[in-house]
Amino acid sequence: xxxxxxQIAKKIAxxxxxxxxxxxxxxxxxxxxxxxxxxxxxxxxxALDADREDYVTEQAGRMSYxxxxxxxxxxxVLLHSVNAAPSAFEMKPLFDHYQGKRPVYALDLPGFxxxxxxxxxxxxxxxxxAITSFLRDVVGEPADVVGLSLSCEFAALSAVHDPQxxxxxxxxxxxxxxxxxxxxxxxxxxxxxxxxxxxxVLAVGLWNRAxxxxxxxxxxxxxxxxxxxxxxxxxxxxxxxxxxxxxxGAAFAPTYFLGGKLFTPAVRETVYKVLxxxxxxxxxxxxxxxxEMLPVxxxxxxxxxxxxxxxxxxLPHWEQPEKTTRAxxxxxxxxx
Numbered sequence: 001x002x003x004x005x006x007q008i009a010k011k012i013a014x015x016x017x018x019x020x021x022x023x024x025x026x027x028x029x030x031x032x033x034x035x036x037x038x039x040x041x042x043x044x045x046x047a048l049d050a051d052r053e054d055y056v057t058e059q060a061g062r063m064s065y066x067x068x069x070x071x072x073x074x075x076x077v078l079l080h081s082v083n084a085a086p087s088a089f090e091m092k093p094l095f096d097h098y099q100g101k102r103p104v105y106a107l108d109l110p111g112f113x114x115x116x117x118x119x120x121x122x123x124x125x126x127x128x129x130a131i132t133s134f135l136r137d138v139v140g141e142p143a144d145v146v147g148l149s150l151s152c153e154f155a156a157l158s159a160v161h162d163p164q165x166x167x168x169x170x171x172x173x174x175x176x177x178x179x180x181x182x183x184x185x186x187x188x189x190x191x192x193x194x195x196x197x198x199x200x201v202l203a204v205g206l207w208n209r210a211x212x213x214x215x216x217x218x219x220x221x222x223x224x225x226x227x228x229x230x231x232x233x234x235x236x237x238x239x240x241x242x243x244x245x246x247x248x249g250a251a252f253a254p255t256y257f258l259g260g261k262l263f264t265p266a267v268r269e270t271v272y273k274v275l276x277x278x279x280x281x282x283x284x285x286x287x288x289x290x291x292e293m294l295p296v297x298x299x300x301x302x303x304x305x306x307x308x309x310x311x312x313x314x315l316p317h318w319e320q321p322e323k324t325t326r327a328x329x330x331x332x333x334x335x336x
Contacts, residue, residue, distance in 0.1 A: 034210035042246045047089035047113060048106055050099065054114075055138050060130035063107065064114035065138070066095065071102035074167055075139050078106040079131065080113075081149035082262055084215050084224070084254045085245035087113035089237070090148060093321045105143075107134060109151065111253025113244055122256040124264045127154035128161065135165035142167035144332065149288070149314070150175050150257075153264050156271045168278045168335060170328055173286050173314045176267040177293045199259030212251035215258075218242055227287040228314040237318075268293060273301070280331040281306040282324060286314040305331060 046052055048066040056062050066088055076098055078091040088095075088106040098104045108115040110130050111122055131154055135143055145166050147155040152174035159166035202208065214220065221241045225233045244250070256262055264271060272279075281298075283291050283306065298304045307327040309316040317324045 031207055031210040034213045038213050038246070040209070040246055040250070041248055042243050044114065044243050044247060045240070047087050047108075047240060047244075048092055048095050050095065050106075052114065055134065057130060057133045057137075059133060060110040060126055061116035061118060063110060063116070063130060063134065065108065065134070066106045067104070068095075068099045069103045070100050071098070071104065073102040075103040075105065075141060075143040077135065077139060077143045077145045078104070079145065079147045079151040079155055080106075080109065081151055082109065082112075082127075082253075082257050083149075084212070084258070085221060085241040085250075087240065087244045089113075089240040089244070090315075091146070091317070093317045094146065094325070097321065097325050103139075105134075105139060107131075109154075111249075117247065117249030117252055119249065119252050122253045122262065124154060124157060124262060127151070127262075128157035131155060131158040132162045132165060136162070139165070144168045144170065146170040146172065146328075147174065148172045148317075150262060152176070153267050153271065156267070156275055157264065159277055160271055160274055163276055166277050168280070168332065169275065170331065171279065171281045172317060172324075173283055173289070174281060175263065175289050176272060177291045177297065178289065179292050180266065180269065199256065199261055202255050202259050208255060209251050212245075212254060215254075216242065216245035216250075221245075230311045230313050230319055234318070268297065272297060275301075276303065278331070278335050279304045280328065282309050282316055282327055284308055284310040284312040284314075284316060288314065307331075 046066070050066040050068050052064060052066050054062055054064050078088070078094055080086045080088055080090040086109075088108050091106050095104055095106045109127060111117050135145075135158065142165060145155045145159070145168070147169070149172070152171040153176055155166070155169055159169055202211065218238065221238055222233065225237060225241070281291075281294060281304070283294065294306055298306050309320050309323045309327060312319045
């Protein structure tokens with residue numbers, strides 16, 4: 001190596017070391033700031049204007065839910081999505097619409113809202129069992145279940161394994177309709193290993209809460225919600241997402257989600273295809289998933305329907321509530 005090349009190499013190494021040192025200092029500074037200055041026990045308002053009750057389950061611990069039993073007809077159960085800062089508030093437009101018209105329930109899934117947020121293993125099976133026990137013990141009769149995004153997978157698992165508790169299933173912007181990936185066994189094992197490694201990194205106690213605080217800062221929440229709204233994001237949606245993400249234990253369940261451990265592999269082939277209940281999918285565009293295989297699903301199953309509600313980006317019940325509830329009403333009328 002020439003003298004000039006040696007000097008260039010030294011400069012590159014010095015620059016890399018400087019960048020690494022600055023990055024470590026910034027990360028350490030954020031961890032310290034998170035622990036000392038970010039409030040993790042904000043007052044949490046009720047998400048919905050309704051009675052809130054608790055139900056203790058053997059599998060999922062204490063679950064909180066909102067209920068209005070004053071209406072008539074089959075009960076309606078609303079399940080929010082799973083992301084960094086979800087809660088029953090996500091289902092507010094639907095709860096408000098059906099309140100007083102039929103018995104309606106909106107659940108805070110385990111790890112979110114007012115439900116138990118303990119440090120434990122969060123998995124699709126946990127959510128499946130939580131939904132099943134809620135339908136069996138609290139609702140007490142076959143219900144029309146409405147899921148949003150990833151919770152559609154959990155609701156479908158419950159409907160397949162305990163079909164007597166689900167009368168019908170409405171999936172709003174569901175996950176699981178991407179084209180299938182044909183992987184060899186070594187590739188599948190490698191993917192599982194990568195997910196486990198990612199979760200292990202995210203869950204390290206030293207920086208887990210600080211990283212979550214970064215993801216659930218107001219600018220970050222606003223950014224991700226902007227991707228899900230065609231128009232302006234209602235301020236109340238941002239406010240409640242910030243409140244519910246700044247609670248004790250708020251990072252535990254989202255860490256499993258961010259680590260990719262809450263998705264059911266090949267859910268379309270192994271779960272959706274064996275559903276026997278009537279199913280309606282409401283969709284348009286969604287920045288976090290796609291619906292490429294939805295037409296194949298609908299064409300191949302007589303109990304499946306799909307309705308495109310546009311222009312929306314994953315939250316049609318917020319941006320097009322009348323079109324959404326009309327599609328749901330038409331679907332249930334066809335079942336009568």
